Amino acid sequence: MAKRLTKPTINWKEFDKLVPPDQRTNFLAFKAKSDNYLRRVQANPAELPKIDWKKYEAMVPVAGLVEKFKKDYEGLKVPYPVDNLTATIDEQWKTLQPEIKAYCDNAQKEIEIATKELEKIKSLPKFEDITMEMFYDLYPNEALDPVKRPTFWPHDEESQLGYEEKKAKKDAKEPQKKK
Known part of the structure; x- marks a missing residue:
């Protein structure tokens, strides 16, 4: 006879913390199905009559x-199926831990950078209140500077004097003709 599990093997509280808000309904439906199945199994006796x-x-x-x-x-x-994969999975999990930690650390750094950028954006004046001079003071490289870097309308790279098309890209796109 197979052994009877006395406690759930899934830590639902920890699992619940990892579920994104838009997937909450799917998670609750999955948990309800799992609980229903567990109740049906527990309703049967552990041993044969x-x-x-x-x-x-x-x-x-x-x-x-x-x-x-x-x-x-x-x-x-x-x-009853013999569990011969748990040891392999545990070993793989241990080898993946450093990669997971490195990924989480990298993601945390990116989150901190994005948070700083968001705080910087939130500290800016409203779009309706900003002037061209304020924009030039905040972003001197992106603002139009008619004195130091005059440009022609529409002020994009292709409309400026001395612009040359990137021939390497153009040549790569066109197939070679056979003679």
Whole structure:
């Protein structure tokens, strides 16, 4: 007989913390299905019910039939899959821990950079209130500077004097003609 699990193997509280808000309904539906399945399994007895074979021997007139059933019943073993992958998975998990930690550290650094950028953006004046001079003071490289870097309308790279198309990209896109 397979062993009966007495406690859940899933830490639902920790799992719940990792679920994004937009996936919450799917997570709750999955948890409800899992709980329902666990309740159905727990409703069944852990051991097979005991059969009173003497009672059946008295009731069945065919000699040897009950003994045959008893022998077959007690000899019946339902195969339970052997867990031979948990050790491999645990080993893989241990080898992945440094990569996961490095990824999390890198992600945390990016979060800090993005948070600083958001704070910087929030500290800016509203779009309606900013002037061209304020924009030039805040972003001197992106602002139009008619004195130091005059440009022609529409002020993009292709519309300026001295612009040359990137021939390497153009040549790479065109297939070579055979002679």
